[in-house]
Amino acid sequence: MVPAGCAALLALLMIFHAQIPNRLGSLGSLLETFLPWLGGFIPVLLGCALWRRSATALLALLLPVAVWLNLFGGLMFFDRSHGGGELTVVTHNVNAENPDPAGTARKVAASGAQVVALEELSDSALPVYRKALAGTYRYHTVQGTVGLWSRYPLHDSRPVDIKMGWTRALRTTVATPRGDVAVYVAHLPSVRVKFNAGFTAGQRDGSAEALGKAIGRERLARVILLGDLNGTMNDRALAPITSQLRSAQGAAGDGFGFSWPASFPMARIDQIMVRGLDPVSAWSLPRTLSDHLPVAASVDF
Numbered sequence: 678m679v680p681a682g683c684a685a686l687l688a689l690l691m692i693f694h695a696q697i698p699n700r701l702g703s704l705g706s707l708l709e710t711f712l713p714w715l716g717g718f719i720p721v722l723l724g725c726a727l728w729r730r731s732a733t734a735l736l737a738l739l740l741p742v743a744v745w746l747n748l749f750g751g752l753m754f755f756d757r758s759h760g761g762g763e764l765t766v767v768t769h770n771v772n773a774e775n776p777d778p779a780g781t782a783r784k785v786a787a788s789g790a791q792v793v794a795l796e797e798l799s800d801s802a803l804p805v806y807r808k809a810l811a812g813t814y815r816y817h818t819v820q821g822t823v824g825l826w827s828r829y830p831l832h833d834s835r836p837v838d839i840k841m842g843w844t845r846a847l848r849t850t851v852a853t854p855r856g857d858v859a860v861y862v863a864h865l866p867s868v869r870v871k872f873n874a875g876f877t878a879g880q881r882d883g884s885a886e887a888l889g890k891a892i893g894r895e896r897l898a899r900v901i902l903l904g905d906l907n908g909t910m911n912d913r914a915l916a917p918i919t920s921q922l923r924s925a926q927g928a929a930g931d932g933f934g935f936s937w938p939a940s941f942p943m944a945r946i947d948q949i950m951v952r953g954l955d956p957v958s959a960w961s962l963p964r965t966l967s968d969h970l971p972v973a974a975s976v977d978f
Contacts, residue, residue, distance in 0.1 A: 680725040681737035687718055688741040691748060695913060703879075709911040710944055713752075713933060716745045749933075756931045758958035762975020764853060767962065768794040768903035768947055769971035770864065771802070773822075778802040781965040782809035788962055788973055792851060793826045794903035796864040820847035823862045823904070829853050837891050839884040841866060846888060846904075850897070855978040858954070859897040863888055863904035881907050882914040889917025899953040899978070905969065906948050922950035925974035930959035936970040949974040 690697075694712060697705040719741055726734035751757075767790040771781050782805070785793055793814065795806060803819065810817070814826035818834035821844025825831070830852040837846035846863040865888070866880040885906070892900065902922055908915045910924050926934040926945060935942030942961075947969055949959065954976040962971035 678733070680722050680729060680731060680734035683718075683725075684722050684734065684737040684741050687715060687722070688744045691715055691741065691744045694911075699914070703882075703914070706882075706908070706912050706914050709913060710909050712909075712911050713749050714943065716741075716749070719745065752927070752930075752933055757929050758931055758960070759929065760958060761977075762957045763855060763977050764792070764858070764954075765790040765973060765975045766792040766794070766860075766901060766903060766949060767971055767973045768796070768862070768905075768949055769962075769965070770796040770905040770947060770967060770969040771798065771806075771965070772967035772969065773797045773799040773802070775802065775966050777966045778805040779809045781967060782806050784963060784965050785971055786810055786813040788971070790973060791828045791853075792860065792901075792903075794860075794862040795824050795826070796822065796845075796862065796905045798822050798824055818847065818849050820844050823847055823864055825849055825851075825860060825862050825903075827851050837861065837863070837888065839863065839865065839887045839891075841880070841884060846891075848891065848895075853978075856899065857897055858899040858901055859895050861888070861892060861900070861902045861904070863902065863906065865905065865907045868907050885915050886917045889921065892918065892921055897953075900951065901954065901976075902948065902950040904948065905946060907946050909944055909946060910948070918950070922952050923956065925949040925951060925956035925959040925976065926972070928959075929956040929974070934959060934961055934972060936961060936972050938968050939964050939970050940968075942970060945972075947972050951976055954978060 699705040810826045816831045817826040820836040831849045834849035836844040839846045851858045865884045934945050936947040959974040
């Protein structure tokens with residue numbers, strides 16, 4: 678009965694994850710950040726059921742298996758990418774302590790993307806990125822610690838206030854051959870898991886709300902958001918953003934597309950999201966010396 682009860686509890690956690698309150702240490706957001714990994718308990722419970730030779734436990738295990746497959750089976754077992762795409766974009770948190778910014782820039786440029794967003798640009802590394810990317814990308818804008826490099830002209834570039842006290846988001850217009858696209862680049866505040874405070878995401882949540890309001894006021898029909906949101910698409914705290922935009926990975930990616938930490942990716946916190954455009958493919962790029970993986974997507978107009 679113990680393995681059967683644990684299987685039922687696991688299924689209930691996945692079914693009602695949105696009902697777990699955030700009031701206590703943002704517990705709901707913490708669970709949603711790593712929600713796909715709850716499936717890792719299924720083999721453990723299977724082993725327990727087989728060890729106990731319990732038909733009851735095996736039958737109970739069908740419930741979390743069915744729930745997990747309903748939530749994530751499409752991501753895990755079906756490749757939704759179609760290839761091609763009229764515009765390819767990349768976003769990468771390059772890490773302010775990256776010891777090889779020039780090498781990182783070359784790897785990102787080798788992706789063939791027409792538009793590249795970089796986050797966590799330090800004052801010392803910024804000239805290196807500018808020099809390394811100048812040959813591939815004629816146009817660029819940097820606002821605070823985030824920047825955008827483009828093969829197409831940029832205009833109306835400006836910082837976006839996400840209530841942090843310094844600039845970690847920007848908005849610009851990319852004049853593509855198919856028309857103007859509003860591109861936002863953002864690096865939301867980091868979150869931490871602390872024993873005395875739980876999932877400390879309050880500042881991140883406030884910045885997400887501010888960014889969502891800025892995107893909501895956008896007048897252009899075509900919008901792309903690139904950046905490190907320090908949260909997954911499942912995290913309810915990002916709803917001010919995710920309710921307005923479509924995830925390129927969710928629509929046209931292969932697998933979960935986890936991007937952090939680069940050494941053993943466990944969550945996709947680096948996002949490419951669109952409105953008024955159709956994602957046709959999404960993927961992760963080879964690792965650089967950052968603690969994040971670069972992620973890319975192609976879209977059609």
